[in-house]
Amino acid sequence: xxxxxxxxxxxxxQEVREFLAAELPDNWEEMSxxxxxxxxxxxxxxxxxxRLAEKGWLxxxxxxxxxxRDCEPWRHSILGEEMWAVGEPRGSQYMNVNWIGPSIMHFGxxxxxxxxxxxxxxxxxxxxxxxxxxxxxxxxxxxxxxxxKVASGSDEHYVINGSKIWTSYCNHADYIFxxxxxxxxxxxxxxxxxxxxxxxxxxxxxxxxxxxxGERYFHEVFFTDVRVPCDVLLGEEHTxxxxxxxxxxxxRVGAARYARAALTxxxxxxxxxxxxxxDDPIVVDRLGEARALCEAARVLVYKVIDLRAKxxxxxxxxQLARVLSTNCDNAIGRLALEIFGPxxxxxxxxxxxxxxxxxxxxxxxxxxxxxLNLIASRFLELPRE
Amino acid sequence: MDFELxxxxxxxxEAVDRLLAQQAGPARATALGNxxxxxxxxxxxxxxxLDEAGFSCIARDLAREDGTPAALEAALIVEAVxxxxxxxxxxxxxxxxxxxxxxxxxxxxALCTRRELEQGxxxxxxxxxxxxxxxxxxxxxxxxxxxxxxxxxxTSFGYPMGRIEATGNLHxxxxxxxxxxxxxxxxxxxxxxEATGTMQAALNCVxxxxxxxxxxxxxxxxxxxxxxxxxxxxxxxxASRWLAREAAYHNAPEEAAAVAAAFAxxxxxxxxxxxxxxxxxxxxxxxFDLHVWSMRLLALRQELDGVGGARRAVxxxxxxxxxx
Numbered sequence: 203x204x205x206x207x208x209x210x211x212x213x214x215x216q217e218v219r220e221f222l223a224a225e226l227p228d229n230w231e232e233m234s235x236x237x238x239x240x241x242x243x244x245x246x247x248x249x250x251x252x253r254l255a256e257k258g259w260l261x262x263x264x265x266x267x268x269x270x271r272d273c274e275p276w277r278h279s280i281l282g283e284e285m286w287a288v289g290e291p292r293g294s295q296y297m298n299v300n301w302i303g304p305s306i307m308h309f310g311x312x313x314x315x316x317x318x319x320x321x322x323x324x325x326x327x328x329x330x331x332x333x334x335x336x337x338x339x340x341x342x343x344x345x346x347x348x349x350x351k352v353a354s355g356s357d358e359h360y361v362i363n364g365s366k367i368w369t370s371y372c373n374h375a376d377y378i379f380x381x382x383x384x385x386x387x388x389x390x391x392x393x394x395x396x397x398x399x400x401x402x403x404x405x406x407x408x409x410x411x412x413x414x415x416g417e418r419y420f421h422e423v424f425f426t427d428v429r430v431p432c433d434v435l436l437g438e439e440h441t442x443x444x445x446x447x448x449x450x451x452x453x454r455v456g457a458a459r460y461a462r463a464a465l466t467x468x469x470x471x472x473x474x475x476x477x478x479x480x481d482d483p484i485v486v487d488r489l490g491e492a493r494a495l496c497e498a499a500r501v502l503v504y505k506v507i508d509l510r511a512k513x514x515x516x517x518x519x520x521q522l523a524r525v526l527s528t529n530c531d532n533a534i535g536r537l538a539l540e541i542f543g544p545x546x547x548x549x550x551x552x553x554x555x556x557x558x559x560x561x562x563x564x565x566x567x568x569x570x571x572x573x574l575n576l577i578a579s580r581f582l583e584l585p586r587e
Numbered sequence: 588m589d590f591e592l593x594x595x596x597x598x599x600x601e602a603v604d605r606l607l608a609q610q611a612g613p614a615r616a617t618a619l620g621n622x623x624x625x626x627x628x629x630x631x632x633x634x635x636x637l638d639e640a641g642f643s644c645i646a647r648d649l650a651r652e653d654g655t656p657a658a659l660e661a662a663l664i665v666e667a668v669x670x671x672x673x674x675x676x677x678x679x680x681x682x683x684x685x686x687x688x689x690x691x692x693x694x695x696x697a698l699c700t701r702r703e704l705e706q707g708x709x710x711x712x713x714x715x716x717x718x719x720x721x722x723x724x725x726x727x728x729x730x731x732x733x734x735x736x737x738x739x740x741x742t743s744f745g746y747p748m749g750r751i752e753a754t755g756n757l758h759x760x761x762x763x764x765x766x767x768x769x770x771x772x773x774x775x776x777x778x779x780x781e782a783t784g785t786m787q788a789a790l791n792c793v794x795x796x797x798x799x800x801x802x803x804x805x806x807x808x809x810x811x812x813x814x815x816x817x818x819x820x821x822x823x824x825x826a827s828r829w830l831a832r833e834a835a836y837h838n839a840p841e842e843a844a845a846v847a848a849a850f851a852x853x854x855x856x857x858x859x860x861x862x863x864x865x866x867x868x869x870x871x872x873x874x875f876d877l878h879v880w881s882m883r884l885l886a887l888r889q890e891l892d893g894v895g896g897a898r899r900a901v902x903x904x905x906x907x908x909x910x911x
Contacts, residue, residue: 203592203659205836211588276588471906480902483895490898493905494850497843498826501833505825508590522822571815578814581821582794587809 211280218259218284225253226291234289235550236416237559238296244328244374247293251325254292261299261323268307268315269323275510279458279503286458287465294329294371298322300456302329302379305449306398309437314398318377330372330401332380332423333446335365340569342381343390343443347425349382349397351432360384360397360435362405362428369421372408375401378423381446384439391443396436403428416558450567451516459527459563460499463534466556467492470534470541479541492530492537499523499530518581521573528563528570535560590829595649596660603642603664607671610636613876616672619747620879625739628747629715630674634695637668637677646685655838656685662780662835666828669784672879674747676712678777682835683720686773687727687766692718697732697749698774700891704757707750709740711886714749719757722770722891727763745883772839774891775848775900779831782851782887786824786858789880790817793862793870813865820861823854845900852894855884 207215227233233242254260263278264270278299285292292299303322306314321327338345347364362382372378378399385393399406405428411420437445471489479485502523509519538553539546546553564570578584592600610633622628637643642664649657661681668677676695683698684691694717699710701723713719714737719730735756740748751757763770794817797808807813830850834843859881863870870877888894 203596203832203836204589205833207588468906471902475906480907483899486902487895487898489906490845490849490901491853493842493901494830494846494853494898497846498830498850501829502822502826504588505590505829508588512591519825522825525818526822526826574815574818575811577818577821578811582808582814582817583798584794584808584814584817585798585806587805 211276214277215280215284218281221253221257221259222284222288222291225250226288230289230291234291235555237419238290238293239371239374239419240416241374241418243289243291244293244371246291247295247328248326250291251293251295253325255323255325260292260295260325261303264299264303264323265307268303268319275507279507282456282458283461287461289462290457292325294375295322295325295327296457297331297371298327298329301449302331305379305396305445306436308448309396309445311433313433314436318398327377328371328375329377329379330369330375330423332366332369332372332378334368336367339368340572343394345381345383345394347380347382348386349384349395350386351384358432359429360432362397362399362425362430364425366423366425367411367420369408369423370419372401372421372423373410373418377401378406379436379449381442384442388440393440394442394446395439396442396445397430397434398436399428399430399434403430405429414558415562419562451520458503459531459560460496460503463530463560464493464496464500466538467496467534469552470538474541485541488537488540492534495526495530495533499527502526518577521576522581524567525570525573525577531560531563592663596663599642599645599660600663600667602640603637603667604671606636606640606642607633607667607673611668611671611673613672613879616674616745616879617873617876619674620745625714625747625749628674628739629695629712631715633673634675634677637664637675643677643680644685646681647689658682658685658776658838659832659836661685662776662832665777665780666784666787666831669781670788671784672788672876676716678781679712679720682777682780683770683773686769686839687720687763692729694718696720698722698770698890704751704754707754709742709748709750711746711748711890713737713751714739714747716749719751720763720770722767722774725765725767727766727770728759729761729763730757731760742886743882744886745879746886768841769839771891771900772841772844775844775897776831776834776839778887778890779827779844779847779851780835782855782884783824783827783831785880785883785887786820786827786851786855789858789862789877789884790820790824792875792877792880793817793866796866796869796875807865816861816865820858823850823857827851827854842901842904845897845904848891849894849897849901852888852897855888856894859884 262271262273266272306318335345349360349362352361380397380399384395405426407424409422413420506519506523535557538556542553646656646661649660665678665681679696679698695712695715696718697710697713697716698720704721719732721728736752737749738752740750742748800807830847834847869875
């Protein structure tokens with residue numbers, strides 16, 4: 203057990219910081235105020251991820267044969283921390299490199315790898331994930347979107363009907379990582395498959411769901427007789443649940459939210475100091491509490507990265523880290539409102555932006571309550587009755 | 588970066604756990620707590636056993652090549668002693684003392700702030716200690732307690748406590764110059780480590796009980812309302828553990844030490860509240876082991892200005908210098 207960064211890791215972090223200082227435009231704060239899914243940030247991500255790819259950093263943790271550099275997961279986590287700390291200039295492409303690409307490496311055909319992995323490692327493709335449905339939220343295995351295999355001459359196609367909801371990033375996405383039911387007689391986790399589908403396929407319609415979170419944050423995606431060739435199937439048919447479980451085993455801590463929260467907190471504290479608020483013991487107490495929370499979230503995420511670096515099977519440590527990261531994000535979001543006070547009433551003000559981006563953390567990538575269920579059963583081994 | 592114990596650390600933890608299985612545990616802690624004598628309220632046998640096994644000097648003996656104490660290994664031992672409900676001043680001896688003195692005094696060391704001494708508040712292990720370290724703003728003053736009258740103080744909070752009856756008889760036998768900041772940093776790490784081991788044991792005790800105890804025809808631990816609260820407790824314990832170990836490994840940097848204490852001492856309140864609420868009336872009885880750990884959590888929360896003091900220290904370390 204030791205908690206030191208290697209010299210190379212420290213140097214890499216410094217290089218990334220210098221790169222960010224050089225690459226982020228002067229209006230980056232304005233550009234990033236709607237979060238990774240915002241229009242301007244999505245557009246910028248194509249340029250920015252291309253630059254990261256040129257540096258060899260975008261997919262540095264991937265195997266060399268797929269455009270990576272075989273770096274340890276720690277190296278990728280440093281990149282993730284530094285990216286989230288400045289508001290994630292990779293946009294939604296953090297998902298590509300964290301889990302979509304690795305899923306294709308693990309389950310994909312050679313043709314799928316050849317089609318998708320070069321695009322991802324070049325930083326020039328946006329993906330979204332089609333999981334939740336109106337009747338399948340936390341209970342994802344209740345999903346009903348149907349992909350029916352039909353013969354068309356000598357070829358077979360899937361015909362997809364149904365809808366997905368709460369989908370982020372899909373308004374800019376080139377592809378969707380889609381979870382569908384391919385066996386109509388199945389239930390729960392059996393009979394589900396993953397399809398990799400271009401978003402410009404006829405029959406796909408995206409509608410924004412207006413929300414208090416911000417513009418173009420949530421969407422519905424409707425599939426009406428969408429015909430796709432069978433070679434979009436990822437992994438074996440009807441085994442999509444295993445694909446998704448594998449894909450997301452570490453993704454619950456894939457977004458370094460604690461890094462963004464810590465940077466926000468530093469800014470809040472500087473403002474509090476400038477305004478003489480550090481004389482208020484209540485403010486000092488809240489700031490100290492929040493900093494401890496950021497650090498606690500960080501160290502639990504590090505524990506998960508360590509497991510990944512060792513190739514260990516996933517454990518409930520992921521859920522522990524996820525819940526604490528969520529708590530951290532929410533706490534700093536609320537604290538920003540308190541420190542900035544009435545100024546935060548202005549839409550898109552600093553505190554408002556941070557609060558809105560933080561407020562969905564507890565329901566994204568599996569609700570906190572689901573994470574707590576998993577901790578109870580897998581970590582504490584409490585009985586299910 | 589490596590969160591797994593290496594072979595040496597694994598061997599240390601296994602060895603101390605073996606010793607503690609024989610010489611500590613909740614039954615022994617309860618028996619010591621019921622002792623009628625001052626001497627009998629402190630586990631001198633365990634204190635000696637830890638000395639003889641070489642655990643007490645481990646920070647010095649396993650120091651790195653540059654002389655930095657092996658504080659992580661010391662922290663692993665203190666965590667284990669706390670988990671086992673040991674009634675010994677191991678945290679001060681293993682974590683605070685090596686940072687202040689190359690050759691710390693033998694026997695139990697009590698630790699208090701200048702204000703606590705002046706106000707005559709009960710101090711942990713004071714009645715049994717042979718040395719008292721008083722931490723004030725600038726220095727740590729060392730006192731030999733052999734000829735000082737210290738009265739044992741009855742307390743609800745798990746550790747033997749004492750109070751000096753006449754501070755006029757207390758004479759400094761030395762001042763550790765410029766050691767106050769070091770003492771506070773290491774005291775906070777020690778509190779975080781002790782709280783972690785103590786919280787872990789309290790949680791284990793209650794989780795074990797709630798797996799067995801049945802009401803409404805099912806194990807209480809199967810109710811989701813109960814499970815979520817226990818899961819939240821588990822998160823608090825794990826985060827406390829890794830923050831404390833990381834702070835010890837890095838030799839108690841000011842911010843990391845304060846962060847570890849701020850988090851663990853806040854978690855201690857949650858663990859106390861939840862473990863007692865979820866174990867029901869049995870949790871308050873001497874027959875149920877929970878009290879061995881739970882009541883101590885509240886005592887730990889009051890040392891070195893507690894959670895509030897630790898959070899102030901976090902702000903001072905991270906942001907105060909940046910104040911224009």
